[in-house]
Amino acid sequence: MAKYINKGSSGKGEMSLGKVDRWFLREVKACSASSSQANSFRFKALKNDKLGNGRNINIWRVPWVGDEKGRFIESDEREELKVVGDLIDHEKMEWRYDLIERNFNERDKKCIYAIPLSLRGGCDDYMWAYSKDGKYTVKTAYMIGKGGDLDDFHGAWVNLWSMDLSPKTHHFMWRICTRSLHARAALKHRHVVDNDACLWCPGLEEMMEHAIFSCPRIRHLWKDCGCEQMWENCSGDDILGMVEKWATLDGKMVQRGYILAWNLWFERNKFVFENVVTPVEIVVQRVYKQAEEYNTYSKLNYSGSMKSQPPSAKKWVAPSPGIIKINSDASLCDDGWVGLSAVARDDKGRVLFSVVKRMKAWWPPDVAEAKAILLAVCWVKKKGLSNTIVESDAQMLISRLSMGALFFADLDAILGDIISLCSDFNFTIFSYVKRDGNLVMSNAG
Structure with missing residues (x-):
């Protein structure tokens, strides 16, 4: 397999990575000043997943190798060597070591010898460069979208996505952390509504924090669900800071708190759009029931039945006759x-x-x-x-x-x-x- 991609029309070599390394981070940061340049860099996120005959891969102008120094061959160009296929013994599907030893420097030889060749050969193909298995994932694309700056990665995201929650609750908490819930104050700021007052306490502005945590009508629900610690100790923090601190609390309590937050917003929307009010006692019962049902579902579907595996042999054991x-x-x-x-x-x-x-x-x-x-x-x-x-x-x-x-x-x-x-x-x-x-x-x- 080779780390390879064609050059774009701009003349700049498209980047190819087997993993997110320091070289890649430097390149992302370098282009972060220009959003268009950054988007172009992120788009060029493919590599060749299989080096077949290599006849379509230019040795000198295509980034098909890779280490921390970069993705291009650094040795002086040789006219008699055009494509990677010239460096392969196609009968044995091995590198032509004599050619490589004579024409490439130590760094390039190491990069080439790091690429294992498949016996089946075949045509060159493309893969997603930022994952170990070559498959596209939202996680790797998200890291690219963040600019690859791990130092600027908030610990709250790790805590949030590692919680045992349903997809809808995860998505809802993501919206809270990104402040993308459409509370009335946010809608007024966007000139969607004229009134930003809370529906339950007209004298107060309905900010997202107010609707989920501090509205007098719902504050006692956090205590009834056993989750009052989640907002009592974090009242002055931003949302991400709160989520990060919640990692130190009991996991089951935090799970109920996330589910309660989803239910509070759900009930708020029912009142806004359907004029339906659910008694708070029913909301508390629903939170406990949803937490219990999800934990049961998760255990049945994700834990699986742990079948006992026979112990691995510590010494060589003869096979059956005929094998x-x-x-x-x-x-x-x-x-x-x-x-x-x-x-x-x-x-x-x-x-x-x-x-x-x-x-x-x-x-x-x-x-x-x-x-x-x-x-x-x-x-x-x-x-x-x-x-x-x-x-x-x-x-x-x-x-x-x-x-x-x-x-x-x-x-x-x-x-x-x-x-x-x-x-x-x-x-x-x-x-x-x-x-x-x-x-x-x-x-x-």
């Missing part, structure tokens, strides 16, 4: 080199084959472990074996391979290669083993 067990592992002991190893044994513990491979790469551990599993599966196919158990101490990889969970990141191209090869076997089981049960491979790697 081959393959163990794999990776080693990252030497900078710039990765060791891959695999061994296959039958039900008697006899070694059917073993393979060790050392190659230049700057992969993260999960990619290296995936490459080791891929090496094992390739040799299984080469040897004509078909009933296999693939065992590794990389628990996350085994879990994703078992579920077939593939996304668009660099790692997922390798997982896709593994699943594609295993589809040719009679059956394949992916099994997790603790490191003690994978010692042969750990030593070999």
Whole structure:
């Protein structure tokens, strides 16, 4: 996979990120002075999710690598090398190390060797650059919209979105925190209404805080719901400051307070638009009932039934007769080199084959472990074996391979290669083993 995107018509290279790093933050801050420039930067938030033949990616003018220094190749341009495909051995789907060593500086070589190549090749494609799995999420877009400045990120948002609440309550509290509720004072400020007086106490202005917290008609409801601490200790704070302080209070009480706030605004709107008044005692009962019902619903739908999993083996266990067990592992002991190893044994513990491979790469551990599993599966196919158990101490990889969970990141191209090869076997089981049960491979790697 490569971090790549075409240059826009403006001539500026479009940015591409595998993660939000310091380089990215500097670029966002640099363009924050101009809203149009910032919006253009945020729009250019794609990268190439799969480096296939590489013939459409210009080596020198497209940001297809990445580190804290930037996204472009820094070495002097070579006329004989035009596209990334020139740097790939397409038969083996490996980098042409001789060309790379001769024509690129140390920084560029490290960036190139950090990109794992998929055996399946294929065409280049696009992905969302600001998430690990390559999928677009509102969360990552929100962080980009905030300018990527984590120092200016208010702690109230973390507290709010981590609360166990229904989506409508979360959205309502977001509107409170962004001051986007249409209280009468706000409507008068926008020349929508002429009167900004509270509906229950005409002598007072209906600000958002007044309608939710301090109106004499509803203040005692906070005490009746056991939530008086939420406004007693925060009376002088702004909304975000209040929400941040609520994190120190009892979680169930804060949950009821959020639900109560939603109900108070709901009842206010019923009175405004339908002239319907609900007795305050009914509102209190409704708050407790809604909190109880949501907690029951959440427990049933999100907790799930915790099925007991059999303990992972601490030593190698022979497979059933007729089944081959393959163990794999990776080693990252030497900078710039990765060791891959695999061994296959039958039900008697006899070694059917073993393979060790050392190659230049700057992969993260999960990619290296995936490459080791891929090496094992390739040799299984080469040897004509078909009933296999693939065992590794990389628990996350085994879990994703078992579920077939593939996304668009660099790692997922390798997982896709593994699943594609295993589809040719009679059956394949992916099994997790603790490191003690994978010692042969750990030593070999």
